Amino acid sequence: MVCALCKISAPTEQIGVSVATNAVTDSTLGEVSVELRDVRKTFGTNEVLHGINLTVSKGEHVVLFGPSGSGKSTILRSINLLEVPSSGSVKFNGVEYGPGDPTEESVIRGRPLELRRSIGMVFQQFNLFPHLTAIHNIALPLRSVKKMSRRDAEEKAAQSLRDVGLLQWSGSFPAQMSGGQQQRVAIARALSLDPEVMLFDEPTSALDPELVGEVLSVMRRLATMGMTMVVVTHELGFAREVGDHNVFMEEGRIVETGGRGFFESCSHPRTQAFMGSVL
Amino acid sequence: MTPFSARSVNYDWGLVWDNRDMFWWGLVTALQVSAVALVLSMVFGMLLALGRMGRRPGSILAAAYINIFRGIPALVSVIWVYFGWSLLVGYNFSTFQAGVIALTLLYSAFFAEIFRSALTALSLGQNEAGLALGMSSGRVFFSVKLPQATKIAIPNIGNMFIGMVKDTSVFTVIGLVEIVRVTQNLNATYFQPFVLFTTAAIIYVVLAFVLDFMFRTLEKTLSTPTNGFFATLLTSRRSTRINKLIEVHGDS
Numbered sequence: 001m002v003c004a005l006c007k008i009s010a011p012t013e014q015i016g017v018s019v020a021t022n023a024v025t026d027s028t029l030g031e032v033s034v035e036l037r038d039v040r041k042t043f044g045t046n047e048v049l050h051g052i053n054l055t056v057s058k059g060e061h062v063v064l065f066g067p068s069g070s071g072k073s074t075i076l077r078s079i080n081l082l083e084v085p086s087s088g089s090v091k092f093n094g095v096e097y098g099p100g101d102p103t104e105e106s107v108i109r110g111r112p113l114e115l116r117r118s119i120g121m122v123f124q125q126f127n128l129f130p131h132l133t134a135i136h137n138i139a140l141p142l143r144s145v146k147k148m149s150r151r152d153a154e155e156k157a158a159q160s161l162r163d164v165g166l167l168q169w170s171g172s173f174p175a176q177m178s179g180g181q182q183q184r185v186a187i188a189r190a191l192s193l194d195p196e197v198m199l200f201d202e203p204t205s206a207l208d209p210e211l212v213g214e215v216l217s218v219m220r221r222l223a224t225m226g227m228t229m230v231v232v233t234h235e236l237g238f239a240r241e242v243g244d245h246n247v248f249m250e251e252g253r254i255v256e257t258g259g260r261g262f263f264e265s266c267s268h269p270r271t272q273a274f275m276g277s278v279l
Numbered sequence: 280m281t282p283f284s285a286r287s288v289n290y291d292w293g294l295v296w297d298n299r300d301m302f303w304w305g306l307v308t309a310l311q312v313s314a315v316a317l318v319l320s321m322v323f324g325m326l327l328a329l330g331r332m333g334r335r336p337g338s339i340l341a342a343a344y345i346n347i348f349r350g351i352p353a354l355v356s357v358i359w360v361y362f363g364w365s366l367l368v369g370y371n372f373s374t375f376q377a378g379v380i381a382l383t384l385l386y387s388a389f390f391a392e393i394f395r396s397a398l399t400a401l402s403l404g405q406n407e408a409g410l411a412l413g414m415s416s417g418r419v420f421f422s423v424k425l426p427q428a429t430k431i432a433i434p435n436i437g438n439m440f441i442g443m444v445k446d447t448s449v450f451t452v453i454g455l456v457e458i459v460r461v462t463q464n465l466n467a468t469y470f471q472p473f474v475l476f477t478t479a480a481i482i483y484v485v486l487a488f489v490l491d492f493m494f495r496t497l498e499k500t501l502s503t504p505t506n507g508f509f510a511t512l513l514t515s516r517r518s519t520r521i522n523k524l525i526e527v528h529g530d531s
Contacts, residue, residue, distance in 0.1 A: 082407055117413035127408035131426050131503055135521055140422055141412040158524040167528055171521040173503045186408075193412065 032091075033058045033197055033228050034119075038101065039078055039088035041071075049074055050252045051088070056197070056245070061223050062230045063243035067274065070249040072232040076199050079230060080119045081112040092118065093196075117145055120190030124202040126182040128174040128189075134161060135170040138189045145193060160188040164218055180211030187218055198222065200231040236263065236278055248274065291471055295478045298465055305461035306482060309447040312375060312455070316382035317440050323383065324390025331395055341391065348388040353446040357381035361453040374455040381450070382443055393435045397428035430501050437494030441487045448483075458482055 034056040041049040049071050056062050064072040077083035079090060081097060090097045095110040128137050138157035142148045148156065161167045164184040174182050183203055190198060200219065204212040216238050223229060223242040233239055239246065246262040248255045248271045256268040266272060295302070330341035351359075361377035372380070401424055409419030451460040462479040466472055500509040 080411055082411060112410075113413060113415060116411055119411075121411040123404060123408065123411075125402070125404050127402075127404040129405065129408070129423055129427075131430065133517075133521065135524070141409075141414055144415075144418045144422065145413040154520065154524060158528045162528050167525055170525055171518060173505075176504055189412070 031058045032056070033060075033093070034079055034230070035089075035091040036075070036078065037089045037091065039075070039085045039090070039098070041074055041078065041083060042086040047086075048252050049078070049085070052078075052252075052254060054247065054254070056228060056230060058196075058228055059226050060228055060245050061242045062245040062247060063239040064230065064232045064247045064249060065234070065236065065239060065274075066249035066255070069251075071252040072249055073201050075249075076121075076201050076230060076232050079197075079199055080116050080121055082121075084112075090115070117193070118195055119197045119199060120193060120195035121199040122183070122186050122190055122201065122203045124205050126174070126179070126186045126206070128182055128186055130174050133171050133173055134166065134177070134185045137174070137185060138192050141189065142192060156192055157188075160192040161185070163191070164188045178211055179207045180214045183207065183215045184218055187215070187222075191222075197228045197230065200229065200233065202232050202234065204233065204235055234278070236275075239263070250274075290474055291469065292474055294465070294469055294471055294474060298461075301461045301465065302458065302478065302482065305456060305458040306486070308375075308455065309444055309457040310486075312378040312382065312447050312450070312457070313440065313443040316379045316386060316443060317436075319379065319383040320386035320390050320439075320443075321436070323387035325394050327387060327391035328394035328398060331391060332398065345388045345391050348385055349392075351385060352449075353381060353385060354449040354452065356385055357450050357453055360384070374450065374453050377453055378447060378450045378455050382446060385446075386439060386443055389439055390436075393432050393439070394428060397431040397435075398424060400431055401427055430498070433494060433498045433501065437491060437498075440494070441490050444486060444490070445483060 032055055034054075036052050036054040039049055039052045040047060052071075052075055054062075054075065064075060066072055074083055078085050078098070081090065085098045087099055087101060089100045092110075092115055095115075096108075097110045097112065097115050100109065128134075129140065132140060135154060135157045138160050139148075139150070139153035142153035142156055143150065146153075158167060158170060161170055164187060166181060166184055166188070169177060169181060169185075174185070177185070187203075203219070204215050207215065212235065216235065219229075219231070219238070220242060229242075231239070231243075240263045243262070244260050245257065246259070247257045248266070248268070250270060256266055256271045258266060263275060266275065327341045327344060330337040331345065332338070333341075357377055360381045361372055361374070364377075364380075365371050405423055405427070406416075406419055409423045410416065414422070447455070447457050448459040450457055451463060454460070456464075458479050462475045466475050469475070496507070496509065499507040500513065502510070505511060505514050
């Protein structure tokens with residue numbers, strides 16, 4: 001455990017290498033990055049999102065929390081259109097994506113591929129490619145999306161792995177690594193593409209308790225660097241620390257939102273009950 | 280004493296060695312037909328699998344093909360192609376072509392099911408991870424799903440290939456000079472059915488062992504983490520590159 005922490009804490013100053021290009025400066029701070037407008041999602045006859053409106057500003061750290069089945073992950077997955085909304089829009093950097101409102105006149109809508117190339121995502125189950133080594137998990141999308149040569153892609157992948165303290169594991173396959181290490185590779189993989197926004201879908205829920213720390217530490221550093229983040233998590237301690245836009249959800253609706261200090265000042269009885277049972 | 284009693288038969292095993300060239304070429308022909316058909320069946324099988332997993336009406340057509348063609352015996356298939364298709368299209372297929380087509384028709388149906396199950400076995404997260412990284416769905420298929428599905432399918436592909444080689448034995452009816460045809464020809468000359476067909480059987484069994492070994496080696500070679508002599512050999516350049524990168528970036 002101590003070693004793992006050493007590894008992460010060592011290159012603290014270096015994680016800036018991979019996010020520097022999209023780090024939010026003072027002049028862009030507060031500009032809208034992602035905007036969800038009346039997003040609804042229906043599975044069969046069951047509506048799981050009942051018209052969600054959410055704005056994510058540049059440099060903001062949005063934390064979504066709430067009981068299981070409340071639609072947190074579905075919102076997150078709607079942002080990069082892994083889950084296409086049944087109606088409603090996702091607006092990113094001024095471009096509209098998704099089906100929109102059927103009554104509105106149609107505007108030119110962006111393709112999901114372009115949206116996803118600017119938004120990184122980290123999954124609960126890591127979803128590393130098991131047939132590729134750590135370094136090639138990162139190099140493959142660099143070659144495919146950024147059209148890099150193999151040499152350049154491997155070079156950049158090695159830097160990304162160093163940033164999360166896993167350079168020595170470059171030649172290892174996911175099956176040879178711990179859950180925490182796999183999740184750090186997954187974070188490095190998403191960051192290497194220089195995303196403007198990072199989505200985290202319960203990134204520590206599948207980890208042994210003692211491996212949670214190393215992943216949170218990487219995320220904390222990313223938050224400090226000014227990365228725009230949307231995080232679904234049950235780690236309320238972490239949420240309290242980094243979240244400057246906290247969203248409590250239940251049954252497909254946003255119940256209450258708040259800024260820093262939300263965990264102490266929340267007023268809705270349902271939010272307070274949830275906090276009481278978790279914290 | 281009847282002429283065919285066991286004692287009166289002279290088992291001439293030397294015959295096999297004397298005609299080894301003919302057996303050898305019979306074996307080579309059987310392997311050639313099967314190998315060409317294997318490649319074609321895998322390509323068509325993959326297309327059928329994707330069709331079946333896709334939208335209508337493609338999925339219905341693919342399912343119909345699979346259910347029809349995996350029920351047809353190789354003997355019927357080859358006669359149908361060699362005599363039937365020749366009339367239909369007005370082109371005389373060679374015995375080799377007819378054999379390849381007959382096997383491909385049948386085995387692409389089997390491969391479709393093998394690939395479909397292999398693709399289904401992959402977690403949805405693999406596809407999502409690729410898409411979330413901004414990769415096109417084509418690239419996700421070729422770089423993420425296909426390599427993993429192929430690895431899962433290899434033991435089944437090996438089994439199918441052994442079956443294909445054995446199925447070439449019925450192509451003797453159209454005159455393809457494979458192992459059984461060679462055996463029959465020699466038997467017509469020497470009348471040594473026990474000796475000659477025992478030899479044919481042994482050839483098939485040994486071949487099955489060899490093919491099984493080859494596919495197992497392939498499976499081991501493609502396994503991750505890297506395992507075995509060939510895998511180490513094939514990935515040695517990659518390992519060198521990675522080690523160099525670790526060295527370079529570790530110092531800075």
